[in-house]
Amino acid sequence: MRAKELKRLSAGAEERSARAAAGLADLAWANGLLDIAVGSVGSPVGRLTIAVTRRGLVRVAYDDEAVDEVLDRLGRELSPRILESARETEGWRRELEEFFEGRRTRFDLPVDRRLIRGVQRDVLAATRRVPYGRVATYGEIAVRIGRPRAARAVGRALGANPIPIVIPCHRVIGANGKLIGYAGGIDRKVALLSLEGALPTG
Amino acid sequence: MAGPRAAPVKVAPPPFQQFLDAHRVKVYRFLVAAVGSPDADDCFQETFLAALRAYPRLRDGELLDRWILRIASRKALDHHRRVARDPRPVESLPEVSAPGAEPADRALWEAVGELPPRQRVAVVQRYVLDRSYAEIAQAMGGSEQGARANVHQGMKKLRERIG
Structure with a gap:
């Protein structure tokens, strides 16, 4: 052998x-x-x-x-x-x-927020309260977290969102209704907002 | 009060999925030959569950290959100890690779199955996995000389059995 x-x-x-x-x-x-x-x-x-x-x-x-x-x-x-x-x-x-599939407008299962840190916590908490089919501006989120002059910081915090879609950072848009700045790319932001029937006109 | 100390350099282990993907075939090849086909799955899962248990405390990413074979060797030897203590009826333990295996393979499986466990584990590491004697000694917790002796005695018995 x-x-x-x-x-x-x-x-x-x-x-x-x-x-x-x-x-x-x-x-x-x-x-x-x-x-x-x-x-x-x-x-x-x-x-x-x-x-x-x-x-x-x-x-x-x-x-x-x-x-x-x-x-x-x-x-x-x-x-x-x-x-x-x-x-x-x-x-x-x-x-x-x-x-x-358009059959769900809010998520029910729990989210683990351990990857969300610092000011991002407030920003993403406020973002999560923007309802399905609606939008808010960066400035509005800044106001809601009590830092009205921090629209840029809001943008940065959203750009680093570890749980996109579920924490709907796609619902946050530019002051003039422009679809700016999405970590996943503008095409995805457009697709998600149009799925929700929330594409702003103009 | 002690001042701030320089943190030791740590190489965190890779995500377990990557570790499993990198080592699963080698571990399975070892186990199926070392404990036989019917028990290989159980030993495989015990091996990786033990690895998972210790994984967060593991720091040196480079020794993973030796580490997992050490665990697998221990599980294979544990398995043989258990079987020796509590032998199952022979007919429930056909130690062949698959039903309908070639007669040559049947003879090989029977001969390997008759080896003392430490010889079997050493022979499999040497000739199925192509490990060095130093690596075998490390995996089995003995000397290099002991590993060499186990391999040689095991091979001698196999050759006597099947020529």
């Missing part, structure tokens, strides 16, 4: 390890060993990567961000115990799909 024949013992490992690995996330979640479950949602504004912790939805990323980089950052900022799991992200995937 030649030693290299022993390699036959591990035939099929590629496929079988994929299957065993796929079952790992649910087992890990049930055992309290998984901190972040990652899923994927198809949408009219491209494929979304979503990350859910035990507290709730912590991150929504558009597909122009590389998934590896999104996960790297979550790993550094929250926990490296991250696995893909369709099951643990199922609830949020469904709410987002209903939103894109």
